[in-house]
Amino acid sequence: MNKVKFLFAGIVFGIVLTKAEVVSWYRIYEMFRFESFHMFGVIGSAVVLGIICIQVIKRFKLKDFNGQPIIIPPKQKKFWPPLIGGTIFGLGWALTGACPGPIYIIIGNGFLVFIVVFLSALLGTFLFGLVMNKLPQK
């Protein structure tokens, strides 16, 4: 039952991203053409507010609802994986108009053909697991 709270957080996230049109292919196309401030405003305001909130959490050593210290695991210090992987993802983002969260949300919107995009993304993750040792790691 304690996992149901994540279901509710996901519901809120799905509603927010749909209503803010973040999951619209057109908005992504528009963003990559720099023809609207909308997506930059969404991501930018989320990050600026996020920086402030995380600084407050760290400064005041806030604890989570279970009384544990809030620890945000740092990302591994690498260069090529985020750059190459990020570029590969960017190509796919502009094609599908969807990052992983929106793939789920778009299926919920009723565009059921995105189940194919989801299964392809699963296959892509699986293929990464097969070839990862052959890729630059640092």
Added chain:
Amino acid sequence: MEFITQPWPWYVGGPLITLVMITMFFFGKTFGISSTLKTICSIGGAGKVSDFFKFDWQSAVWNLFFVAGCIIGGFIAANYLSPDYAVTLNPKTVESLQSLGIQNPGAEYLPTSIFNWDNLLTSQGIIFMIVGGLLVGFGTRYADGCTSGHAITGLSNLQWPSLIAVIGFFIGGLVMTHLILPHIL
């Protein structure tokens, strides 16, 4: 109610995304969605062929509840909170899409002339849906995160690798949008 059923502006959407991220911190978890793809591979037995998928996936099941919620939230927003499904785009964006053969850009939430079942086995459908999905799944795992894990959580936490990843997102997105899409739309 009018305010809710209209499309939400960026200064509502952005802060609400931060609220979801912070809520997850207070639930004792870190916000990030692409890892659910790895978790589902692990549950499906991918650990038999690659050690990458051998991890305690039970510890990640909470995130599957989150993405199940995403599907429900998407359903609620589309069916009960959106009387009008149009997206108001920059006229320049509309013009460029029309010149590439997209009818009535923005009249629907996404271009269903590309994303539909009948188009799935055409070369266009394979590129946009299957190749696109493969790139998303492969790239996010290699980059160790997607828009939620890197662009939102990582940048908020001032992580250098996340800034590099976001630069990568834009290199890929710009190359696709400006150099490749004009030839395949």
